[in-house]
Amino acid sequence: MEESKRLSPLEAAKQFVDTYFPNCQGALLSGSVVRGEATTTSDLDIVVFDDQLPSPFRESLLEFGWAIEVFAHNFTTYKQFFQSDCERARPSLPKMVSEGIVLVDKGCIEAIKKEANQLLEIGPEPWSEETIQLKRYFITDALDDFIGSTDRAEEIFIANTLAEIVHEFVLRTNCRWAGSSKWVVRALKQYDEQFAQEFVAAFDLFYQTGQKEKMIKLVDQVLKPYGGRLFAGFSIGRN
Known part of the structure; x- marks a missing residue:
C-alpha cells in the first residue's frame, strides 16, 4: 500500500x-x-x-x-x-x-x-557490592583485551562488548534502567545527556579511525569512583 x-x-x-x-x-x-x-x-x-x-x-x-x-x-x-x-x-x-x-x-x-x-x-533493584566488583572485573578484562589487541576485526567486537557492559555499569550503579540496541543510547540520554554524548563520541572515534585512547579514558573514568580497574585480588567461588 x-x-x-x-x-x-x-x-x-x-x-x-x-x-x-x-x-x-x-x-x-x-x-x-x-x-x-x-x-x-x-x-x-x-x-x-x-x-x-x-x-x-x-x-x-x-x-x-x-x-x-x-x-x-x-x-x-x-x-x-x-x-x-x-x-x-x-x-x-x-x-x-x-x-x-x-x-x-x-x-x-x-x-x-x-x-x-x-x-x-x-527503578531497578540496586546492585550489591559483590555484583559491582564482579562487573568491574569483567569490564577490566574486556578493556585489557581491547588495549592489547592488534587485530582490527577482533577490536571491533571487543568494543561492542565494552559498549554493552559499560553502559550497563553506569546505569545500574546509579539505579537506572538499562537498555539494549538503540535503547542503550536512549537510556544513557535519560540519565545524563552530556555523558551520553561523550560515550557515543568515544566509540564513534574508535569505529571511524581505530583510535582507542578516548574509549580507554572513558572506561577508566567510569570505573574510578568504584576503585578503578580490578584484576589482582579478584576471586569468586573460593571457599
Whole structure:
C-alpha cells in the first residue's frame, strides 16, 4: 500500500484490535509512533489484555498497510512479564504500557498503567557490592583485551562488548534502567545527556579511525569512583 493511502497508526491499530481481538478487555498502541520517533521502517507495537488467553504470545503481522507487533497477555501473565523485565532492569513491557495510547478499555487500563508507572518510578533493584566488583572485573578484562589487541576485526567486537557492559555499569550503579540496541543510547540520554554524548563520541572515534585512547579514558573514568580497574585480588567461588 502506498504511504499516502496507508491508514494512520491509530486507525490501523484500532482496526487491527477490532478484527483480531474483539473481546479483549484492553489494548494500547505503543512504540515509536506514539513517542513521535517513527522512521520509515517503524512498526506498530500493540499491547493486548485478554483474560481468556491461556498464555501470552508475541506475533508479527503485516496488516492494514503496517508491520504490526502484538504483545498479548492475560491478567496474570502481564504481571509476570512486568516482574521479569524489572529483574533484568530492562522494563520493556512496563514502558510500552506506560506510554501507550488507549485503543480499548473495558475498565482495566487505568490500574495496569498505574502499576507500570509505579514500577518505572521505583527503578531497578540496586546492585550489591559483590555484583559491582564482579562487573568491574569483567569490564577490566574486556578493556585489557581491547588495549592489547592488534587485530582490527577482533577490536571491533571487543568494543561492542565494552559498549554493552559499560553502559550497563553506569546505569545500574546509579539505579537506572538499562537498555539494549538503540535503547542503550536512549537510556544513557535519560540519565545524563552530556555523558551520553561523550560515550557515543568515544566509540564513534574508535569505529571511524581505530583510535582507542578516548574509549580507554572513558572506561577508566567510569570505573574510578568504584576503585578503578580490578584484576589482582579478584576471586569468586573460593571457599
